[in-house]
Amino acid sequence: MKTASIITIGDELLYGAVVNTNAAYIGQCLSDLGIEPIWSITVGDSREQIHQALEIASQQADVVLITGGLGPTHDDVTKTIIAEAAGLELVFHQEILDQVEVMFAQRGISMPESNRIQALIPEGADILKNPIGTAPGFSIKHHQTSIFVMPGVPREMKKMMEEQVIPRLQIHTKNRVIVHRWIRTTGIGESNLSELIKDIIAEATEIKIASLPQNTGTNLRLTAQAETVEEAQRQINTVESRLLKRAGSYIYGTDEDTLEEVVGRLLTKTGATLALAESCTGGLVVDRLTDVPGSSVYICQGVVAYSNEAKIQHLNVSEEILARHGAVSAETAADMASGIRRISGATYGLSTTGIAGPGGATALKPVGLVYLGLAHADGTITQELRLGTDRRTNKTRAMLAALNMLRLFILEPQLIA
Amino acid sequence: MKTASIITIGDELLYGAVVNTNAAYIGQCLSDLGIEPIWSITVGDSREQIHQALEIASQQADVVLITGGLGPTHDDVTKTIIAEAAGLELVFHQEILDQVEVMFAQRGISMPESNRIQALIPEGADILKNPIGTAPGFSIKHHQTSIFVMPGVPREMKKMMEEQVIPRLQIHTKNRVIVHRWIRTTGIGESNLSELIKDIIAEATEIKIASLPQNTGTNLRLTAQAETVEEAQRQINTVESRLLKRAGSYIYGTDEDTLEEVVGRLLTKTGATLALAESCTGGLVVDRLTDVPGSSVYICQGVVAYSNEAKIQHLNVSEEILARHGAVSAETAADMASGIRRISGATYGLSTTGIAGPGGATALKPVGLVYLGLAHADGTITQELRLGTDRRTNKTRAMLAALNMLRLFILEPQLIA
Numbered sequence: 001m002k003t004a005s006i007i008t009i010g011d012e013l014l015y016g017a018v019v020n021t022n023a024a025y026i027g028q029c030l031s032d033l034g035i036e037p038i039w040s041i042t043v044g045d046s047r048e049q050i051h052q053a054l055e056i057a058s059q060q061a062d063v064v065l066i067t068g069g070l071g072p073t074h075d076d077v078t079k080t081i082i083a084e085a086a087g088l089e090l091v092f093h094q095e096i097l098d099q100v101e102v103m104f105a106q107r108g109i110s111m112p113e114s115n116r117i118q119a120l121i122p123e124g125a126d127i128l129k130n131p132i133g134t135a136p137g138f139s140i141k142h143h144q145t146s147i148f149v150m151p152g153v154p155r156e157m158k159k160m161m162e163e164q165v166i167p168r169l170q171i172h173t174k175n176r177v178i179v180h181r182w183i184r185t186t187g188i189g190e191s192n193l194s195e196l197i198k199d200i201i202a203e204a205t206e207i208k209i210a211s212l213p214q215n216t217g218t219n220l221r222l223t224a225q226a227e228t229v230e231e232a233q234r235q236i237n238t239v240e241s242r243l244l245k246r247a248g249s250y251i252y253g254t255d256e257d258t259l260e261e262v263v264g265r266l267l268t269k270t271g272a273t274l275a276l277a278e279s280c281t282g283g284l285v286v287d288r289l290t291d292v293p294g295s296s297v298y299i300c301q302g303v304v305a306y307s308n309e310a311k312i313q314h315l316n317v318s319e320e321i322l323a324r325h326g327a328v329s330a331e332t333a334a335d336m337a338s339g340i341r342r343i344s345g346a347t348y349g350l351s352t353t354g355i356a357g358p359g360g361a362t363a364l365k366p367v368g369l370v371y372l373g374l375a376h377a378d379g380t381i382t383q384e385l386r387l388g389t390d391r392r393t394n395k396t397r398a399m400l401a402a403l404n405m406l407r408l409f410i411l412e413p414q415l416i417a
Numbered sequence: 418m419k420t421a422s423i424i425t426i427g428d429e430l431l432y433g434a435v436v437n438t439n440a441a442y443i444g445q446c447l448s449d450l451g452i453e454p455i456w457s458i459t460v461g462d463s464r465e466q467i468h469q470a471l472e473i474a475s476q477q478a479d480v481v482l483i484t485g486g487l488g489p490t491h492d493d494v495t496k497t498i499i500a501e502a503a504g505l506e507l508v509f510h511q512e513i514l515d516q517v518e519v520m521f522a523q524r525g526i527s528m529p530e531s532n533r534i535q536a537l538i539p540e541g542a543d544i545l546k547n548p549i550g551t552a553p554g555f556s557i558k559h560h561q562t563s564i565f566v567m568p569g570v571p572r573e574m575k576k577m578m579e580e581q582v583i584p585r586l587q588i589h590t591k592n593r594v595i596v597h598r599w600i601r602t603t604g605i606g607e608s609n610l611s612e613l614i615k616d617i618i619a620e621a622t623e624i625k626i627a628s629l630p631q632n633t634g635t636n637l638r639l640t641a642q643a644e645t646v647e648e649a650q651r652q653i654n655t656v657e658s659r660l661l662k663r664a665g666s667y668i669y670g671t672d673e674d675t676l677e678e679v680v681g682r683l684l685t686k687t688g689a690t691l692a693l694a695e696s697c698t699g700g701l702v703v704d705r706l707t708d709v710p711g712s713s714v715y716i717c718q719g720v721v722a723y724s725n726e727a728k729i730q731h732l733n734v735s736e737e738i739l740a741r742h743g744a745v746s747a748e749t750a751a752d753m754a755s756g757i758r759r760i761s762g763a764t765y766g767l768s769t770t771g772i773a774g775p776g777g778a779t780a781l782k783p784v785g786l787v788y789l790g791l792a793h794a795d796g797t798i799t800q801e802l803r804l805g806t807d808r809r810t811n812k813t814r815a816m817l818a819a820l821n822m823l824r825l826f827i828l829e830p831q832l833i834a
Contacts, residue, residue, distance in 0.1 A: 011627050011638075012627060012629050012638065013441075013444075013457070014444055014454045014455070014456075014457055015444050015445065015447075015448040015454065015597075016440070016441035016442060016443065016444030016445035016446075016448070016454075017441075017445070017599075017629070017638060018441070018629070019436060019437070019438055019441045020436070020437050020440065020441065021436055023433070023437065023459065024430075024433035024434075024435070024436045024437065025433060026433065027430075027431055027432050027433030028432065028433035028434070029433075030432075031432045031433065037431045037432065037433075037461075038431070038460070038461065038463075038466055039458065039459070039460060039466065039470075040430070040431055040437075040458070040459035040460075041456065041457070041458050041459075042440065042456070042457035042458075042459075043455070043456060043457075044454075044455065045627070046455075049455055049456065053456075056473065071607060071608070071628075071630070072607070072608040072611065073607065073608070073611045073628050074611075074615075074618070075627060075628070103805075106783075106785065106803065106805065106806075107785075107803050107804065107805065108803035109606075109609070112608045112609050112611075112612040113612070114608050114611060114612055115608050132805075132807065134608070153630060155632075210434065212434075276700075276721070278700075281704075282703055282704055282706070282707025282708070282712075282716075282719075283693075283695075283700035283701070283702075283703035283704035283707060283719050283721070284700070284704045285700075286699055286700035286721045287698075287699055287700035287701045287704045287812075289699070290699025290700060290721070290723070290773075290812075291699070291808065291809055291812070293774070293775050293776060293808055294776060295699075296723040296724065296777075299699075299721075299723060300723075300724070300727065301720065301721055301722050301723065301724075301727040301731060302699075302700050302719075302720070302721035303718065303719070303720055303721070303731075304693070304700070304703045304707070304716075304718055304719035304720070304721075305718050306707070306713040306716060306717075306718065307713065307717070307718075310717065310718040310761075314718060314720075314731075344727075356707075357710070358710050359710060359711060360713075391708065391710055392708055395704075395707075395708070
């Protein structure tokens with residue numbers, strides 16, 4: 001098996017100002033490829049330490065992946081050191097500078113002179129394009145080791161890894177296929193999910209199932225190794241069908257699916273539109289939904305109404321309901337949902353009201369109490385959630401529950417109504 | 418200055434199944450103590466790699482901190498390797514075993530035999546108590562280096578670090594202090610900021626300035642070392658004042674400040690309220706603002722109006738303006754802002770309209786073109802942005818620019834109006 005070392009460069013990583021997610025991401029990619037990561041070294045923006053890390057890493061492993069220190073500032077020294085270590089000159093590439101200039105021009109600003117150094121690349125290096133940033137990466141050979149150098153900005157690094165580095169690394173792993181599939185769930189905790197599907201996991205001896213709790217829900221990662229892609233996919237499909245049969249109401253998608261995309265596809269497919277009336281989620285539901293390109297077709301409008309006055313004025317919530325049941329109640333959630341549906345003319349009205357925290361709790365209504373409302377052509381349904389104490393987490397969990405409620409209603413209205 | 422290396426042990430870290438928060442936490446503790454972390458190495462549960470990492474780390478630094486591989490299972494080999502490297506025997510400690518047995522008894526289960534090995538500690542080591550877990554830590558000297566070994570479970574490690582390790586490390590750091598300050602900026606790219614302040618950086622020889630681009634803006638980290646906290650703070654204050662004078666319109670806060678908190682504090686301080694009319698940001702502005710606890714006091718309401726109809730119906734935008742200038746125009750942004758201000762009765766109305774992408778561009782209006790509007794008691798101001806092509810990034814940058822526009826207006830209306 002081929003081995004790899006990871007070097008992540010940056011004072012901010014060493015001093016712990018930033019948690020090193022780049023190393024974790026690269027580690028995952030390598031292990032997916034069947035390449036064994038054996039060292040992961042983090043050093044600061046120091047010439048001497050970068051040089052030593054490079055020597056150690058390249059003596060130990062077949063592949064070295066490096067991130068960070070490619071920017072235009074005085075503490076970005078990675079390129080110089082790698083070129084020195086490999087005995088290569090830095091060569092100016094006009095086409096890189098042109099591209100950087102275009103990027104600045106698109107933003108309507110002229111390129112600072114310091115960005116010229118981004119066009120310097122070690123001679124003979126294979127250039128790794130960076131379509132979303134100004135620092136290109138590159139790859140060279142040093143001591144029989146393939147070295148890949150990428151920017152430290154996580155989204156730029158990930159894109160470069162996916163589009164440029166992984167295809168090059170696959171040369172090292174021929175005759176092996178590894179296929180992964182993410183199964184994305186929401187509305188169930190990791191331990192409850194694992195209890196629900198434990199016999200399926202135990203019996204799935206051909207494939208590996210990892211469970212990864214995230215703040216959007218617990219995701220399962222199915223990994224199969226086989227001679228062919230078809231065989232690996234067949235193994236994964238078998239287990240996925242069992243999971244869907246058992247835990248389908250929690251499973252909203254696979255791989256890169258997000259819940260907002262899945263809901264958007266369902267709305268598009270059924271020719272339906274949606275309007276939002278948010279209180280405790282403060283605009284997070286409509287924010288997520290509008291992250292999907294083209295969502296303007298099915299999102300009519302969103303209203304964020306915190307105060308009772310705003311709920312009355314902009315959502316036509318009944319004063320009597322607010323007085324009798326309070327703003328945080330199933331009745332108010334229902335009235336908000338039907339109010340926004342009526343005002344907007346949308347197919348569905350979706351609402352949230354609750355106590356996100358840390359303040360606002362009463363004896364009967366604790367922090368984390370949330371009601372969701374869904375108004376449709378034939379009536380209104382509501383759902384009560386009892387969440388935790390952290391404000392952002394409560395907003396996120398309420399948003400996910402609201403989207404999942406709509407998803408299930410569109411798919412199987414009889415199950416949820 | 419004393420130096421330190423961090424070794425974090427565990428396959429799960431190397432393969433990226435778990436993000437390495439332990440290394441970040443230890444790095445922060447060290448830098449707060451005035452000990453410079455120079456290497457952070459992650460290796461798997463492999464004898465050979467742990468041994469090599471230990472040799473490299475202890476040759477380089479005055480202090481080595483190690484986490485992980487102290488559990489009772491076959492892949493927990495840290496203790497044996499460290500004892501071997503230092504030429505020490507493992508000695509059985511009955512009092513440790515007694516404590517582990519008590520822990521199991523408290524959970525109502527009998528101790529598995531495998532836990533006996535947790536009572537083995539290198540001879541002469543200083544034992545580091547673990548009150549919340551079964552694996553104690555320890556400290557030894559090796560090659561003039563102080564080595565501290567802690568469990569890998571983050572909460573156990575943190576408690577041991579705070580209660581046992583930091584007090585021991587303070588012996589190394591007497592008479593030295595390190596003070597950090599983050600300077601948070603928005604609305605300027607890393608290279609333009611670095612260009613703008615390069616002479617200040619060059620002349621600030623007493624302190625270290627690192628630049629860190631994040632998706633909320635570029636942050637600067639100022640680090641001073643001195644005999645006293647007061648002296649270190651004085652050094653930082655001097656440079657901070659120069660930065661504020663030069664780049665004040667981009668600097669919104671320090672340390673843990675977020676832009677939404679800063680805006681919230683300004684609104685609270687001036688007794689003002691805010692209402693939002695969002696098109697291209699799709700609710701992200703109100704979502705961020707409502708992440709701040711207590712924001713319901715100053716956020717009146719938010720309306721997300723994508724379509725022209727919604728802009729006319731819910732924001733009273735003039736049909737004539739929409740027809741003449743289009744939805745993405747300074748005129749529409751101004752009309753949205755004054756519309757929401759009038760409807761809500763808020764002190765300020767803030768609006769966004771633009772083309773978030775990837776679709777929606779026209780010959781004259783490219784993806785990334787955004788207009789912001791701010792309506793106040795005496796009129797309306799607008800701002801044009803030319804952003805990039807990524808939808809989520811465009812939403813985020815437009816949101817930040819809108820909040821910064823409001824911040825600057827409240828602080829110095831004459832500068833922006």
